[in-house]
Amino acid sequence: MTAPGTDRGGPRAGRPSEGTRRSAGTATVLPLVVLTILVLALFAASLATGHISLPPIPTLAAALGGDPGLPGLILVEIRLPRAVLGIVVGGSLGLAGAALQGLLRNPLADPGVIGVSSSAGLGAVLAIHFGLATGSDLAVPVAATAGAAAAVALLLVLAGRDAGPLTLVLAGVAVNAFAGALISLALNLAPSPYAVVEAVFWLLGSLADRSLSHVAVALPLTLIGWLLLATAARPLDALTLGDDVARSLGFDLSRVKAQIVLGAACCVGAGVAVSGAIGFVGLVVPHLLRPFVGHEPGRLLIASGLGGAALLLAADLTARLPPMTHEPRLGVVTALIGAPFFLHLIVRTRRTLA
Numbered sequence: 001m002t003a004p005g006t007d008r009g010g011p012r013a014g015r016p017s018e019g020t021r022r023s024a025g026t027a028t029v030l031p032l033v034v035l036t037i038l039v040l041a042l043f044a045a046s047l048a049t050g051h052i053s054l055p056p057i058p059t060l061a062a063a064l065g066g067d068p069g070l071p072g073l074i075l076v077e078i079r080l081p082r083a084v085l086g087i088v089v090g091g092s093l094g095l096a097g098a099a100l101q102g103l104l105r106n107p108l109a110d111p112g113v114i115g116v117s118s119s120a121g122l123g124a125v126l127a128i129h130f131g132l133a134t135g136s137d138l139a140v141p142v143a144a145t146a147g148a149a150a151a152v153a154l155l156l157v158l159a160g161r162d163a164g165p166l167t168l169v170l171a172g173v174a175v176n177a178f179a180g181a182l183i184s185l186a187l188n189l190a191p192s193p194y195a196v197v198e199a200v201f202w203l204l205g206s207l208a209d210r211s212l213s214h215v216a217v218a219l220p221l222t223l224i225g226w227l228l229l230a231t232a233a234r235p236l237d238a239l240t241l242g243d244d245v246a247r248s249l250g251f252d253l254s255r256v257k258a259q260i261v262l263g264a265a266c267c268v269g270a271g272v273a274v275s276g277a278i279g280f281v282g283l284v285v286p287h288l289l290r291p292f293v294g295h296e297p298g299r300l301l302i303a304s305g306l307g308g309a310a311l312l313l314a315a316d317l318t319a320r321l322p323p324m325t326h327e328p329r330l331g332v333v334t335a336l337i338g339a340p341f342f343l344h345l346i347v348r349t350r351r352t353l354a
Contacts, residue, residue, distance in 0.1 A: 087309040124202055
């Protein structure tokens with residue numbers, strides 16, 4: 001007698017049925033819808049929050065109609081770039097974190113692990129050190145982007161064409177250490193205390209006092225990074241089965257690794273270029289979303305992008321709410337959120353391995 005479900009008309013062994021695929025797709029779409037609504041709500045709250053209470057929709061409509069007035073100028077020139085960069089930078093960090101955790105097959109991986117964040121910070125610090133920031137508001141973002149690009153080139157040279165996950169991590173550690181040493185040297189040899197303060201404040205991370213010009217600087221490189229990472233969903237899913245299986249499925253692993261590293265570098269470099277160093281977003285968000293989306297890296301990518309945008313917008317709102325003369329820097333807020341979560345992950349991992 002033939003066992004049920006194994007006859008010629010039934011589903012093949014090991015292949016999910018149509019109902020299973022449909023339920024998995026529904027389980028993935030629902031969190032994406034919820035996250036999209038959350039991002040839009042936080043975006044509207046970011047536009048409305050500040051020392052002056054503004055209704056975002058009427059004020060934006062008046063600004064677009066050619067009669068902005070003072071409320072319209074505040075909304076368009078100050079709050080809108082801040083909210084847009086919250087989505088762009090947060091989404092980039094979340095997306096890059098999910099992609100790198102899938103590539104390195106390490107749930108504790110973070111965009112900072114490949115050394116791009118510190119290298120972009122080095123470029124910005126050098127621009128401040130040599131006084132380039134006084135000539136143009138865009139000198140620091142452009143220098144940070146150049147630092148990120150240099151880090152990618154150095155990382156690919158150090159790792160080689162057929163680098164494994166461990167080699168990539170070690171190369172990233174080397175780039176991180178070198179960039180950190182040069183940042184310390186630049187601060188140590190700063191021409192004035194004011195340059196040190198400006199560099200340190202920039203490294204702490206913030207979305208305040210940004211303009212639409214900063215959005216224009218970050219967006220092209222960010223879109224390239226998003227495209228590279230979003231199209232790596234299927235290779236990342238294949239890598240969870242091992243390198244040999246991924247090769248047997250027709251994926252060029254050297255090309256896939258270079259694509260993901262370059263995509264993460266574009267995302268992180270562009271974000272650091274306009275916001276400074278903001279940590280832990282790429283580490284925390286994928287872990288928060290895995291119970292709702294699943295553990296497949298391909299499913300987690302878009303969800304982590306939306307989750308990163310939501311987390312950074314929420315952190316930026318949190319930094320603005322306390323009635324203080326100087327608001328806390330955004331990098332400090334995300335570190336206060338992420339550091340305890342990171343310790344929790346380490347403890348949980350040790351218990352799992354014990």
